[in-house]
Amino acid sequence: MFSWILITITAHFLNAIVSIIDKHIVSNTVLRPVAYTFYSGVFQILFIALVPIVGFTIPETGFFILGISNGALFILALLIFYKALKLGEASRVIPVVGATVPIFTVLLSYLIMGELLTTKQFFAFAFFVLGGFLLSSKLDNGRFSMIKGFLPAAIAGLLFALYYTLIKYLYLHISFFDGFILFQIGGFFGAVLLLLSKQNRKKIFSTPETIKKRTAYLFIPNKILAAVAAILIFYAISIEDSSVAIINSLQSVQYVFVLLFAIILSKKLPKLYHEQARGNVIMQKVGAIVLIGIGLVLLGG
Numbered sequence: 001m002f003s004w005i006l007i008t009i010t011a012h013f014l015n016a017i018v019s020i021i022d023k024h025i026v027s028n029t030v031l032r033p034v035a036y037t038f039y040s041g042v043f044q045i046l047f048i049a050l051v052p053i054v055g056f057t058i059p060e061t062g063f064f065i066l067g068i069s070n071g072a073l074f075i076l077a078l079l080i081f082y083k084a085l086k087l088g089e090a091s092r093v094i095p096v097v098g099a100t101v102p103i104f105t106v107l108l109s110y111l112i113m114g115e116l117l118t119t120k121q122f123f124a125f126a127f128f129v130l131g132g133f134l135l136s137s138k139l140d141n142g143r144f145s146m147i148k149g150f151l152p153a154a155i156a157g158l159l160f161a162l163y164y165t166l167i168k169y170l171y172l173h174i175s176f177f178d179g180f181i182l183f184q185i186g187g188f189f190g191a192v193l194l195l196l197s198k199q200n201r202k203k204i205f206s207t208p209e210t211i212k213k214r215t216a217y218l219f220i221p222n223k224i225l226a227a228v229a230a231i232l233i234f235y236a237i238s239i240e241d242s243s244v245a246i247i248n249s250l251q252s253v254q255y256v257f258v259l260l261f262a263i264i265l266s267k268k269l270p271k272l273y274h275e276q277a278r279g280n281v282i283m284q285k286v287g288a289i290v291l292i293g294i295g296l297v298l299l300g301g
Helices: 002-027 033-054 061-087 090-113 119-135 150-171 176-196 198-205 213-238 244-249 251-268 279-300
Strands: 137-140 143-146
Touching: 002 061, 002 213, 002 244, 002 251, 033 061, 033 176, 033 198, 033 213, 061 090, 061 150, 061 176, 090 119, 090 150, 090 244, 090 251, 090 279, 119 244, 119 279, 150 176, 150 213, 150 244, 176 198, 176 213, 213 244, 244 251, 244 279, 251 279
Parallel strands: none
Antiparallel strands: 137 143
């Protein structure tokens, strides 16, 4: 168990860096969420270059279609996530997605694979909900108000949960690299589908002329980090005794990294990262992370 947990924590550390850079690119440039999603997805086709190295066997028709569709589903989830990220603070939006993903994952795992909710998982849910509420809300004059982008963040969480649950399901029937290649092909086609909208095409193809050079330089390294993190997550999920719900729950570790990065960047680059760093806000966020951590312990115990 320790091996896939360690792999997952490493992946979430990389994802924390990716998320912070995503926040910078999406919020502080003219790069629209749909354009960023398109370029993030269309380059997934480059993973086809792995086929001569790792091999590829076309699965049965049903699994093939499901794998391609699941890859496209990821693009939809990513688009909604980027829209939420543009609206709200990174250290609040990301935890909303992360807090909803494990909850939806357990429910979907039951519906798709028949996994039952245990007593520990039930109590873990309570901590995830409380922690997610604290992270996704603002306390002003003793009253809570939901953050900007909460609804799209929650919807993105549901779609990501379905995506990861289907990955686990497919890995019960196909090999690791066959599944990985299918998901990348599906992601490519999902990105191409965005071009069906005339409005999307205008936003996507007008982007290269307006992106700042310094931001463009961040895109490729950020996508490499995201790819490495994705491979690690996929591998952890593919391990036979791993739990996709626990893997998703380990995003609580990512929250800690995101919070630390956001605080540092808020002080050094206040014009780029408008994260709240007041004492009571930090206490609220840290308290929420502790609650989610307790839920993680219960879920993984």
